[in-house]
Amino acid sequence: MPETLITVDLKASPYDNPKIHNRWHPDIPMACWVKPGDDFVLETFDWTGGFIKNNDSADDVRDIDLSTVHFLSGPVGVKGAEPGDLLVVDLLDIGAKDDSLWGFNGFFSKQNGGGFLTDHFPSAQKSIWDFHGMFTTSRHIPNVKFAGLIHPGLIGCLPDQKMLDMWNEREIDFIATDPDRVPPLANPPFAKTAHTGQATGDVAAKIAAEGARTVPPREHGGNCDIKDLSRGSKIYFPVYVDGAGLSVGDLHFSQGDGEITFCGAIEMAGWVHMKVELIKGGMAKYGIKNPVFKPSPITPHYNDYLIFEGISVDEQGKQHYLDVNVAYRQACLNAIEYMTKFGYSRAQAYSILGTAPVQGHISGVVDIPNACATLWLPTQIFDFDINPNASGPTKLVTPGMDMPLSLDL
């Protein structure tokens, strides 16, 4: 068996685990060291560090302090890695921990985080998903079952000081363009809830004051939330600091393209078995600025879809110029409206789009003035026929429990 280099106790606070951190900074000390060619296991908390519970209330989703996330395992130092190299990471396997065979999905309140459709779903809601081997079902969403395309939502290497300074400068400048926006345009460094790993004293204070928040994906990868970056994938990461400093967390049992619900996919605690290699000088040799990856040879096999189109005309009928964000939102809203005809609440339909192996495609970006985006809903995840036909939709026979909702206080 490969060695487990980082273990987590899900009953303990992630702040008490020195091999966990929740900011990006070059001075975060390596939690452990490996050599090129090594394979090893890292355990991870869920991205909230256990704040969201397996129950039938959405109060935790409403009340979470989002300055605490994401709790990441690492950084792992790789001997011989230098700036300009590529770190090659094989995701050999990923799984849930035996004492945590469940995950959660939710929508943040518009006042605390929001999400892709926050104007339509302004209150906190939650669904809990149980794992049955490679499959999942939810007591809050009847008549769907699907296989997990399990993946880390967040993985990447430490930035160097120059890159960190660039991130902070551009994001702080961006926030200044509309500082009172709800939800905010971005989140600046925030020392109070920083977890700086094994750092102490002045080093810990510097990391806390400057450390980049973990929500956005950036040049190093990070929180990309790519559902196809699943077990069996091979990723090529740019290296910026000696030792690379690879960190991982935010595991997802399954996710729809876009992770539109934001809290989040089907979020879980678990473990990642991986192997690392180096390509010396690989960034310049291959012209690589952002990570590249190869997909898994094994993926769940869904080959029939109902595909919803959306164009860049918003809910108020306003024309937008080739705006893919507006177009994808319309495709999602069209799919939600359709699913309600079968008895799902709008929240249940939204949660299905955030959790199931839904595909999102940018279909056209040149046909002025409208971009076209498509939302691919896999029909085989439903235990009834969800296709249109002449006799009209049949309501679900087992409506079940709806998703709990918590209004803002």
Ligand code: ZN
């Ligand atoms: Zn996530």
